Amino acid sequence: SQTIHQWPATLVQPVGSPLSLECTVEGTSNPNLYWYRQAAGRGLQLLFYSVGIGQISSEVPQNLSASRPQDRQFILSSKKLLLSDSGFYLCAWSGPGQVFQPQHFGDGTRLSIL
Amino acid sequence: GIQVEQSPPDLILQEGANSTLRCNFSDSVNNLQWFHQNPWGQLINLFYIPSGTKQNGRLSATTVATERYSLLYISSSQTTDSGVYFCAAGASTGGFKTIFGAGTRLFVKA
Numbered sequence: 001s002q003t004i005h006q007w008p009a010t011l012v013q014p015v016g017s018p019l020s021l022e023c024t025v026e027g028t029s030n031p032n033l034y035w036y037r038q039a040a041g042r043g044l045q046l047l048f049y050s051v052g053i054g055q056i057s058s059e060v061p062q063n064l065s066a067s068r069p070q071d072r073q074f075i076l077s078s079k080k081l082l083l084s085d086s087g088f089y090l091c092a093w094s095g096p097g098q099v100f101q102p103q104h105f106g107d108g109t110r111l112s113i114l
Numbered sequence: 115g116i117q118v119e120q121s122p123p124d125l126i127l128q129e130g131a132n133s134t135l136r137c138n139f140s141d142s143v144n145n146l147q148w149f150h151q152n153p154w155g156q157l158i159n160l161f162y163i164p165s166g167t168k169q170n171g172r173l174s175a176t177t178v179a180t181e182r183y184s185l186l187y188i189s190s191s192q193t194t195d196s197g198v199y200f201c202a203a204g205a206s207t208g209g210f211k212t213i214f215g216a217g218t219r220l221f222v223k224a
Contacts, residue, residue, distance in 0.1 A: 034210075044202075045214075046211055046212060046213075100144050100206070103202075104159055105149075107156055108155050
């Protein structure tokens, strides 16, 4: 069966520091991968999605970036964090291909910027 | 782009009661999903239902794509049903962008 792992579960970072959040998927090949952010008490905002290695689509202009160095690895990064980057970051995967399929989420990373 | 609206925003139920959550979307969709986010933040995919009706235990969902809405039914609610229910929609014309509604926050009292 497929599983998705995200780490770390919680992170406290000072303003201006770099960020690297990692997400890996097991049990499937060539998944579509997604990064979402959820502000406290609100819905999810799609940040990035990827349909293959090195293919990244950005949905929201920000100081975050994403990379997909391997088929089942998705990384969210920042060179300098802002206070507004605080939130709950969720990685998700869906089956491969150019059609919609159900999305499955990791347990998320709670990021606090001080 | 697609807009997704959910109602009601908040709902309090007595254990054992039934409820219906609604999701309206502004355009034709190829993708409609219902999720449950538990109090610990975990998001669980309940249904992938771009059209038609599906049932899973005490939960069922119906999407009427031509009328641009979807309904999630919860029967005989339990305290473990508490959390936030999200509807998410997408259209192939928008790439793989999936738009989430603001959610319905459900609290089931014992």
